[in-house]
Amino acid sequence: MNRPASNIGGIAASPLTNNGDAPPAPRRQFDARGYALDRAPFLVACLMLVVIVGLYGSLQSGVFTLDELNLDTTATLTLLLAATGQTIVLLRGGIDLSIGGVISFGTVLAATHFGDDPGSVLLWSAIVLAVGFGVGMLNGLLISALRLQPFLITLATWSILSGASLMVLPTDGGQVPSWWQAIGSASWLGLASPVWMLLALLVFWFWFRSTRLGIALKATGSNERSAFLSGVSLTRMNLVTYGLSGLFAAAAALYLTTQTGAGSPTIGKDYILPSVAAAVIGGVSLFGGRGNLAGTAVGAFILTIIGNLVFVLHVSSYWQPVAQGAILLIAVLASSLAEKAAQGQDR
Amino acid sequence: MTAFWARNRLIVLAYAAMLVLLLVTSLFSPGFLAESNLRSVVVLAAFVGIVAFGQTFVIIGGGIDLSLPWVLNCAAILMTAFAGGQDVALLWLVPLLLAAGAVIGLLNGVGVAVFGVPPIIMTLATNVILQGLILVYTGGAPTPTAPPLIQFLAVGRLGPVPVVALIWAVLASIAWVLLSRAAFGRYLYALGTSRTVAEYSGVPTLRTAVLTYVISGAGAALGGMLLTGYSGQAYLGMGDPYLFTSIAAVAIGGASILGGSGHYVGTIAGALVLTVLGGLLPALRLSSGALLVVYGAVILLTVAVGSESFGGIAAAILRRRRGQDPAPRK
Numbered sequence: 001m002n003r004p005a006s007n008i009g010g011i012a013a014s015p016l017t018n019n020g021d022a023p024p025a026p027r028r029q030f031d032a033r034g035y036a037l038d039r040a041p042f043l044v045a046c047l048m049l050v051v052i053v054g055l056y057g058s059l060q061s062g063v064f065t066l067d068e069l070n071l072d073t074t075a076t077l078t079l080l081l082a083a084t085g086q087t088i089v090l091l092r093g094g095i096d097l098s099i100g101g102v103i104s105f106g107t108v109l110a111a112t113h114f115g116d117d118p119g120s121v122l123l124w125s126a127i128v129l130a131v132g133f134g135v136g137m138l139n140g141l142l143i144s145a146l147r148l149q150p151f152l153i154t155l156a157t158w159s160i161l162s163g164a165s166l167m168v169l170p171t172d173g174g175q176v177p178s179w180w181q182a183i184g185s186a187s188w189l190g191l192a193s194p195v196w197m198l199l200a201l202l203v204f205w206f207w208f209r210s211t212r213l214g215i216a217l218k219a220t221g222s223n224e225r226s227a228f229l230s231g232v233s234l235t236r237m238n239l240v241t242y243g244l245s246g247l248f249a250a251a252a253a254l255y256l257t258t259q260t261g262a263g264s265p266t267i268g269k270d271y272i273l274p275s276v277a278a279a280v281i282g283g284v285s286l287f288g289g290r291g292n293l294a295g296t297a298v299g300a301f302i303l304t305i306i307g308n309l310v311f312v313l314h315v316s317s318y319w320q321p322v323a324q325g326a327i328l329l330i331a332v333l334a335s336s337l338a339e340k341a342a343q344g345q346d347r
Numbered sequence: 348m349t350a351f352w353a354r355n356r357l358i359v360l361a362y363a364a365m366l367v368l369l370l371v372t373s374l375f376s377p378g379f380l381a382e383s384n385l386r387s388v389v390v391l392a393a394f395v396g397i398v399a400f401g402q403t404f405v406i407i408g409g410g411i412d413l414s415l416p417w418v419l420n421c422a423a424i425l426m427t428a429f430a431g432g433q434d435v436a437l438l439w440l441v442p443l444l445l446a447a448g449a450v451i452g453l454l455n456g457v458g459v460a461v462f463g464v465p466p467i468i469m470t471l472a473t474n475v476i477l478q479g480l481i482l483v484y485t486g487g488a489p490t491p492t493a494p495p496l497i498q499f500l501a502v503g504r505l506g507p508v509p510v511v512a513l514i515w516a517v518l519a520s521i522a523w524v525l526l527s528r529a530a531f532g533r534y535l536y537a538l539g540t541s542r543t544v545a546e547y548s549g550v551p552t553l554r555t556a557v558l559t560y561v562i563s564g565a566g567a568a569l570g571g572m573l574l575t576g577y578s579g580q581a582y583l584g585m586g587d588p589y590l591f592t593s594i595a596a597v598a599i600g601g602a603s604i605l606g607g608s609g610h611y612v613g614t615i616a617g618a619l620v621l622t623v624l625g626g627l628l629p630a631l632r633l634s635s636g637a638l639l640v641v642y643g644a645v646i647l648l649t650v651a652v653g654s655e656s657f658g659g660i661a662a663a664i665l666r667r668r669r670g671q672d673p674a675p676r677k
Binding site: 095142146148149151152153155156157158159160161162163164165166167170265273276277280286287316318319320321322323324325326328329332333336337339340 | 411413458462463464465467468469471472473474475476478479480482483486487591594595598603604605634635636637638639640641642643644646647650651
């Protein structure tokens with residue numbers, strides 16, 4: 001029964017590497033199926049965007065112009081900024097409902113405190129951003145220190161901030177200086193400022209994802225325990241991810257005031273669940289660790305342009321939520337089926 | 348006794364909080380404990396409790412149902428539209444709409460349990476789709492007033508007892524039997540604690556999970572129909588406040604949003620706490636904004652008290668105060 005040493009496990013060692021050492025590692029093959037399954041949700045989202053834009057372009061003239069790009073980006077950017085923070089939190093495996101409160105509170109502070117002089121605008125913009133970051137850090141702290149569920153904690157802080165917004169400004173109103181509103185409609189080289197902000201956001205993400213923090217973020221979302229064992233501080237991770245989420249929500253609030261010119265104590269709730277929807281449509285997993293901001297951007301544009309499409313189809317605008325819900329379902333089914341297929345492959 | 352305390356600490360605390368709130372409110376507004384006022388508190392709480400009925404089951408099972416607002420709203424609008432203010436049509440409308448709510452719940456449950464869609468996304472999608480469809484159907488126009496029978500069920504009285512409180516009591520007994528006496532309850536707690544363990548232990552996890560959403564859908568439809576009786580008619584957006592209150596009532600009642608714990612007995616206390624708070628703040632002459640702040644603070648407080656590490660931190664502080672070494676940190 002003695003087997004020759006070079007035939008361990010019944011596999012004859014290849015003559016080329018038969019030097020008596022450990023058997024050669026099998027060559028790593030490019031796993032095309034795994035790669036495709038990993039990217040499937042993002043690719044499905046891109047495909048949907050192409051189809052929707054194609055349909056829209058065939059029904060309406062002038063869709064494939066810079067003007068249309070400027071218009072759509074201007075309309076999408078608030079949602080996209082909110083969804084950027086949400087994406088960061090989702091990648092960590094959490095969820096942030098408090099962004100609705102941060103957005104309301106931000107617009108209300110801006111609309112009641114912005115004076116005509118740039119100094120006060122700068123000061124209060126900084127305060128709004130600091131409030132957003134601070135509220136986010138507080139979320140992260142509560143979630144870490146008391147080991148509480150993000151859903152309830154951020155639901156509670158959402159309620160508190162919504163109430164605070166109503167106390168500052170009971171109804172829609174207030175105003176921001178006209179030069180502040182002009183920022184939102186300025187353009188340079190034929191591209192409107194929101195397009196430049198979008199590009200800046202994508203550049204930020206390209207840099208962020210390969211920083212230590214970005215890598216630790218995805219690692220923590222994929223497997224909290226192994227990230228912790230690899231030296232990631234979960235408390236610091238929660239502080240930073242929820243802090244960034246609040247910061248981006250505050251930025252969304254500031255951008256929103258350039259569009260509306262006023263504050264609203266209730267507008268934030270319109271962005272809570274759509275921000276999650278945009279991320280999920282773009283292939284960000286609610287279980288953490290999977291997805292990126294490019295996908296979220298695609299998701300946000302889908303949600304906006306579907307509204308344009310409903311408009312040019314000359315049907316009731318009430319069909320818009322139906323279409324958005326259907327797209328959300330298609331996207332999430334695609335990603336959960338891909339996830340199941342990927343798991344089946346691993347077994 | 349200790350076992351009872353360990354298991355039901357949060358529920359007992361929720362009831363204690365409710366009693367304290369009642370007393371505090373009566374200090375600030377002397378008429379608050381009058382019979383007529385308490386009756387209106389119970390009626391308002393009953394609507395929260397009825398809508399949160401299904402949410403309780405879904406959350407114990409480890410899910411969440413965000414589709415409640417528009418399931419409720421659709422049932423309310425369709426009921427008033429087809430009944431046209433007449434009682435006779437209720438004979439077929441009520442069972443039909445309860446079944447329709449259950450079917451929506453079935454869709455949610457199948458999406459979550461069979462296709463593995465995260466509950467937040469699945470129920471959010473059904474919510475917006477229903478919202479759109481009912482808006483398309485009504486075109487934004489109002490519907491006729493609610494039939495007299497529904498109005499009687501919502502605001503009527505049998506002797507001193509509001510009818511809707513009786514309906515709530517019936518639902519509460521059903522919930523108690525399902526959660527504490529039936530195999531379904533055991534399956535549900537097992538599923539909410541760990542789906543994998545439940546599955547290996549022979550719990551029909553798929554059926555149990557789907558059933559929670561079916562209960563939730565039917566419960567929301569019932570709540571919607573009753574609410575039309577309270578406000579006299581159905582209107583768009585009438586369900587929106589109930590998303591927050593249904594989740595808050597369950598959370599204040601001591602259930603973990605991660606599943607596996609909680610009871611409808613606690614949700615009842617949660618619904619009462621939210622309603623009494625709603626009465627306390629006007630007595631203090633505070634605005635609706637302040638009410639939201641207080642709601643948020645109460646949720647934070649209850650989930651903090653309920654968290655395991657809160658007990659650990661409190662114990663460590665007490666020990667340090669007594670001059671002993673704090674427990675070694677894990």
